[in-house]
Amino acid sequence: MNDPEDRAWLKEMITSLLENMATRIENLDRLLVSKEPKDLQAELHQIKGVAANFGLAALSELVIKAEGFAKAGDIESSVAEGIKIAPVWVSTRIELEKKFST
Structure with missing residues (x-):
């Protein structure tokens, strides 16, 4: 991405992702309890x-498993998978912040 406009757009999208996921992870933490x-x-x-x-991909894989358990009514297994989501997100967020200097 050499075009400054493309880079600015992508940075805006990543910033939006980081803000959205902060809220989502807070909600998830509450719901896991x-x-x-x-x-x-x-x-x-x-x-x-x-x-x-x-x-x-790594985040998606965990969430798909947790959601599948929730859909099947196995809340304990959903919670067990769900508690793995925040740490994966933290690693992902750190990498995105490094790459896009948000």
Whole structure:
């Protein structure tokens, strides 16, 4: 990406991703404690969409598993997978911040 406009657009998108995921992870942390099935599944679905849109494969894989368990009514397994999401996101966020100097 040598075009300054393209780089600025991408940086804006990454900034939006970082802000959105901060909220999503806060919500997820709360729902992993409350274990409200419908809300947990809905939040996982939102995170799955964000991860897919940005091509975040490792994050997407975890969220797909956690959401699958939630859909099947296995909330304990969903929570067990869900607690792995935040650390993967933190690693991803750090890499994005390094690369895009946000």
